Amino acid sequence: MHFLINSSDRLLAALVSTMTHYVPDVSDVAQPDRSHKGKRDGQREEQQRLLGLSSERLGQRVPLSEQLARILGYVITSMEESLDERARTKNSWPAPLAGQMLSVLATCGGLKEGRHLLELVSKHATVVVGEIxxxxxxxxxxxxxxxxxxxxxxxxxxxxxxxxxxxxxxxxxxxxxxxxxxxxxxxxxxxxxxxxxxxAKQSSENKGSEAMSESSSSSDDSDSDSSSSDDETSNAKKASIEPAIEPKPRNS
Structure with a gap:
């Protein structure tokens, strides 16, 4: 069976590939540009709607990781809504693309979106070609x-x-x-x-770790006792070697 990948999916593949190489560990500014009105305001509101951001958050800094997760979440939802059409046209995502999406979502903390994608792939064989x-x-x-x-x-x-x-x-x-x-x-x-x-293996590892910790603690105590004993012995030797200093008689 032959499956096709349309131009929009190629664009998605390029987008996800870019996300994969750009690890979103920093925050990005997602603020409205108040210096322009009219068309740009409408475009901005549409963009925010697609990202799933509420109007209350338009003036806030939104982490880039959250934005990327929302973008992929929107893509996954769109795929779900077009299942019938894609099944009819035999148009599916290649498995490596779905895998990259999961990888990006894992990096971004997009667990909800990643779970949604896995559910979709598990329930509908036509979504992905091959194994993730x-x-x-x-x-x-x-x-x-x-x-x-x-x-x-x-x-x-x-x-x-x-x-x-x-x-x-x-x-x-x-x-x-x-x-x-x-x-x-x-x-x-x-x-x-x-x-x-x-x-059982984990329990064994935990016990081994606890035993090592106790052994280390016992060794530290022993070293401390030994050090204290050495100090006492040293002080005793000094006392036996150094002559006693007698007080000088006072002049009458």
């Missing part, structure tokens, strides 16, 4: 785990387990070892899919 690279899904999983969004992280595990089973245990292990509170249902599912060892 496991590394890109792993990035979203890692970002979700750090933010405590275990539900999104588990969705990443499910996708990778279906399309790249060999890579799934690494994602599951990251969730199990995250230190985040896991609901019983999540722990049970991870145990069923990957075995109880996934938690």
């Amino acid at each position: 690279p496991a590394d890109d899904v792993h990035k979203l999983c890692s970002a979700a785990v750090k933010q405590g969004d275990i539900s999104t992280a588990m969705m990443c595990v499910s996708y990778v387990r279906t399309h790249d089973p060999a890579s799934a245990p690494a994602l599951a292990a990251e969730i199990a070892s995250s230190g985040q509170p896991l609901e019983p249902a999540v722990r049970a599912r991870l145990s069923v899919l990957f075995g109880n060892d996934i938690f």
